[in-house]
Structures are given as C-alpha cells and as structure tokens.
Amino acid sequence: MNGLNVWTVVADIISSTIVFAVPLLLVAMGGMFSERSGIINIALEGIMIIGALMGCLMMRWLDPLVVNGQLGSQLAMLIATLFAGVCGIAFSVLLAFASINLKADQTIGGTALNMLAPALAIVLTWVVQGQGQTTILIPTWSRITEANFGLTLEKGSFIQALFFKNFYLTTILTIILFAAAVILMYKTRFGLRLRSCGEHPQAAASVGINVFKMRYAGVLISGFLGGIGGLAFTLAAGSGFQSSVAGYGFLALAVMIFGNWKPWSILGASLFFALFKVVGAYATTLQKLGTVFNALFGWPDKIGIKEGISSYLWPMLPYIITMILLVLTSKKSRAPKAEGIPYDKGMR
C-alpha cells in the first residue's frame, strides 16, 4: 500500500485521538461543573490559555533541574500540571467575582477574560523570554516514553505507536480526575447541592445551602480542570505554547453541550470531536488511501475528497454536527435551568 503501514496509521490515529480528547474532556468537565452550579463559563478558552502559559513556564523553570537529574521528569510534569490547575483557579476567580458577587452579565465577563488571557500571555511571554520571543518551547522530557518503563520497542511498531507516541502524564491524570469528577458529581452531598444550585438556587437556599459558596466551588473547579486542560492541549499540539489554544475552549463548550452536561456523554463527545480533528490532520494520508481504493475498484479519481478541501472540511464537521444535534435535541436538552441567571435572594 504505497509503503503505508496500515496498522501504524491506525495506532497513530487512536493515540492522537486520545491525546486530543484529553484536553477536551478536562475542559468540558470543567464547564460542566461551572454550568451545573449555575454560572455560564464562556471564559474556558481564557482559563486554558492561562493554564497552558503557567504550566509551560513552570516546565521551563524546572528544565535545568530535570536535565541535571536533580528532579524526576514526571515529578516535574506533575508540579507543572498542578501549577497550571492552580493558576486556572486564580484566573477563574475573576469570573466568579464578577458573576457571583457583582451579579455581572456572565457572558460579557467571560468574553472579557477570553480577551484578557491571550494578551496577558503574550505580554508575560515577552517579559520572561525577551522581546519578540513569542513561543515557549516544551522540553522533550515532558513525554512518557518506553524508556520510562525500561522497555525497548522498535520505533514505528504498532505497540510503540499506540502507547508511547503521544503519552503524557496528563492522560493518566485525566482518567483519575474523570473518575473523581463523576463520583463528586453524583455520589456525594456536595455534588447534589452543586446541581441543585444550577437548577433552582432559591429552593436550594431555602434548605440551607449556601448558593454563593456552591457557585464559587463550581467556577473554581472549572478553573482547575480548565487550567490543566490548557496544558494538556499544548502538550498534544506539540509545537510549543504560542499564547493560544486554537479555540479549544469553545470546542470544549460544544463538547459539553453535545454531551448534554453529563460526564459519560461528555467523554463520548470529546472522543468523537478529537477523532474528527485527527482525521483532519491525516487528510493527506486518507487521500492516498482513497486513491488506492479508487485504483483497486476502478472508480474514477474524483471520488476521493480533494486534498485542499479536506484539510479545511474535516475540522469544520464537529461544529456542523453539533449545530444539527443542538437543533434536533433542543426539546430534550437538559441545560441547567438557572444557568446564566445571577442569584438573587429576593426572588424566592
């Protein structure tokens, strides 16, 4: 097949899908916590950028220690990841303060933060790296390789491509965080209270739940997950941090809606969206496969999607499909009822 090893391509597609699904899943889960508590978090994009920025800066600072062997590479990654999450929390406080304490319009506040984050990231990158240096490079030790497990695998083999081509600590953390989030949301008193604040805050308050606290908790959790998600995206994208997360925050919002504000559906939706993203990146390869098929079955060559079109078309499809699904499922949509409405004690 023109020198293409099908299994390597399959393994590549699977592992890339997972590595791109990780940030979507994390950030969409973050959005879920915030919206379930009643605050529309449109600032996810901004939170991601701040998380990615601070995580990358932390990696940069830890780099000499890791290179000298004073610090384990994955321990350094853990520090960077947690730092990204904490900075995400700090940034999301701005949203929480405006929308909970000052009862400001949540969408406008979020939009402001989305504009603030990339600008702040560029300015800070300049400050740290010097004038005009707009990319923060990611050190190579950030990836978990077969060497970390003392294995030696042939480069390009199926197992190597499947497990170790795109393997980061964030992937493991995401699995843990996802499980924790599901339990927190559905199996604890906190989760029930949080959800009640998103549905009917006045009723929640009438049974003694502190709506302000719950909403703060929702937004701050989304800040934590969003910050880590931002770092996970930068790792997945692989070309260093350039003060942007390429609209993944908004894509995560779409994932969250697509997943109907429920964790397991969000997991499915994020894998689905990531697959489209990866297939888009593989469009050229698929084009070649299409030509092979055409040759095999004697189809006219026009049938394969044109290369120039496909690289723009594939990334567009998740948005279009979300749109269609939003319209089709609008009657069944389970958006939190009180989201976007500032809590007013007097409206009981």
Add this chain to the structure above:
Amino acid sequence: MKKGLISVLSSVISILIGLLFGLILLIIVNPAQAFPKFGEMLTAGFSSAPKFAKVLYQAAPLIMTGLAVAFAFKTGLFNIGASGQYTVGAFCALACAIIFQMPWWICLIASAIAGAFWGFFPGLFKSLFNVNEVITSIMFNWIGMMAVNLLCMNLLNKDGKNVMLPPAWVSSPIKDRTAALSYANPKAMIPKMGLDKLLNSNFMNISIFIAIVIAVIMWVILNRTTFGYELKACGFNKNASIYAGINAKRNIVLSMVISGALAGLGGGIYYLAGTAEYTIQKLLLPMGFNGISVALLATSNPVGTIFSALFISYIQVGGESLQPVFAKEMIDIIIAVIIYLSAFALLTKTIISRYIRLDKSNVNAEPAPAAPLKTDDKPTSKESEGAKA
C-alpha cells in the same frame, strides 16, 4: 438626558481604570520606559495626519461590528458571532470584487447580504428551537472562518488557477492571502474622494462616513420607529411583548439578520479599502470581538458606538507605538479590563446615580431602580411612541 450622562460617566470611569491598569502593568514590566511610552501611546493617534487616517480607517469596521453587537443587545441577544459574520461578509465582498469584477457598492451590498445570511441561522435556531444564540454563534464563527478559508483556497478559474489568490492575477509566489484589489479590480476599492491626499495616507477613504451614516440610521430605527420599539420590547420582556401582540419569534430572527448584515458590512468596508488582503486564518478575526467592546462601551447606543469605536481604534493605533519595547497586546489587556469593568456597568451606574442624587441633596429620593444594561433609553422611545399614537 441624565441616564445618558450616567452611561457616559460609567464608560469613562471604566476607560480610566483600564488605562491606569495598563500603566501599572507597563511600570511593572519596564519602569524606565513606562511613562514615555505610555504618553506616546496616548498621543500617537493625533501625532500625524497618516496616523489619524489610520484611526479613522480602523474605526469604520469597528463601528460596524460594534453596531452589530449593540443592535442585538437591544433585542436581548448577545451576538458573539460578529466575527464570523464579519469574515463571511469580507469574503463575499472580495469574491464579488475579484471573481465577478463588480463595482464597490455592489460588493458592499453583497457583504451585508452574506453577513445577514450568517446571522440568520443563530436567530432562526433561537426563535424556533430556543437554542442559546451565544453557543450557536460561536459555532458559526468557526464554521464561517473555515468555510471562507476553504473557498479562498479552492475556487478555480477556467485556467485551473486559484482565482482568489494572487498567482491568478500577477506573477507572485504568495498563496496564503487573497489577491490585492489594486490589480485584481481597482474599481472595487471604496472611493477615496481626495481624502487620501488630504490626510496624506493611502488608508483613508469614505468608509468612516458610510459607517457613521449607518450608525445614525440604526439609531433612528431603534428609537424612532415602531419596528425598533418592537425589537426593544422583545429584549426587555419577551413574554410581555408576545402578550402585547408583537411577533417575538420574527423579531428575534430579524434582529439577528440586521445585526449580521451590519457585521458583514464591516468586513466589506475593511477589505474593500484595498489596503489589506484577507489572509488565511487559523484563529477568529479579532474585529468581531472588538465590536463587543465597542458596543459595551457605548452601552449599546448606536450613536455612542461611533465614539467608542473611535476610542478603541485610537488606542490600538497608539499600541503600535509601544511596539519594540512592549508587546502591542498591552492594548488588548487594557481593552479587556475595560470590558470586564463594563460587565458590571449596572453596579457602576447605580453608584454614580447615587452620587448625583446626593449632590442635589435629595437624600430622601427613592434609590435608583436597578436598570439592566440594555434599558438605557427605553423611556424616551416610549414617549416618542406615545407622541405618535
């Protein structure tokens, strides 16, 4: 009148705090250069005729996207999709200019129609299926940008060359942006009417006047017509307006269509100036999002958008003079802080109105009713409606 004054005051306070924040940030980053550069930034727009021309040149599309957002705000809709409508409008204007060789005014109309088309869907989905317009328009931003990229890269002429790109017109290696109008179709450029010579700048054309005229028309539509009154009524209270016999569903769609048309026109105005080509984008164009700042600063008043767009454009031009020492994104931080502050404009307004009342030592007066952001001039239009009836 007083409400207008309070709105202006709250915007001015937001601007001052934003600028102060920017100055503090400059001092933190580089104390030695902070004050001279900050001063340079504040005066750059007036420092020379070409710089001033650039302020006007950038203000024109900003007025349009600002109007788009403001118009939707008045109907209670948040059109965050101005960026997508702007991009689609820009593409249609350029396509009419480059492929179909149309004169400039037809291209402008085409951009408005394209923008309206792109605003139609979020409006339709909102009114028929009650899908939140914020989410829909964010989706349509990305769909629009990628569709425009796709079309720019794939429209072929009969020689098999890509008609939108420079190589189809001149021998040029550039393949990531559309062909310049100066050789593809000079008559599609918005006329300059000698203004370029007056201000000694190639950027200058009549677009700023077009934008101002449209802003005034929008003000008239919103404040002096039944249609505008109906739109605003839907914004205040959808259920009440339905009860009063207003077709709220139709009005939501119409409001988004008009809003989209305004944003699309902004795209047309910017790219038909002939000084910028549409470059294949990976990220959404910021012009649409700056429109949100413009609208919020103007507290959604169409005439106010003229001034707030001029201000935003002015400090953006100023931002370029920050350049080698500081990143020009410093300006975006200032703008973002200003919007963040205007997000709780309600609070600022209540505080200001309390102070104004205290000045008149009328302490016993009822506290100002908490007027939502979008309600500034409802009373005036009500009066005018009453006068008509």
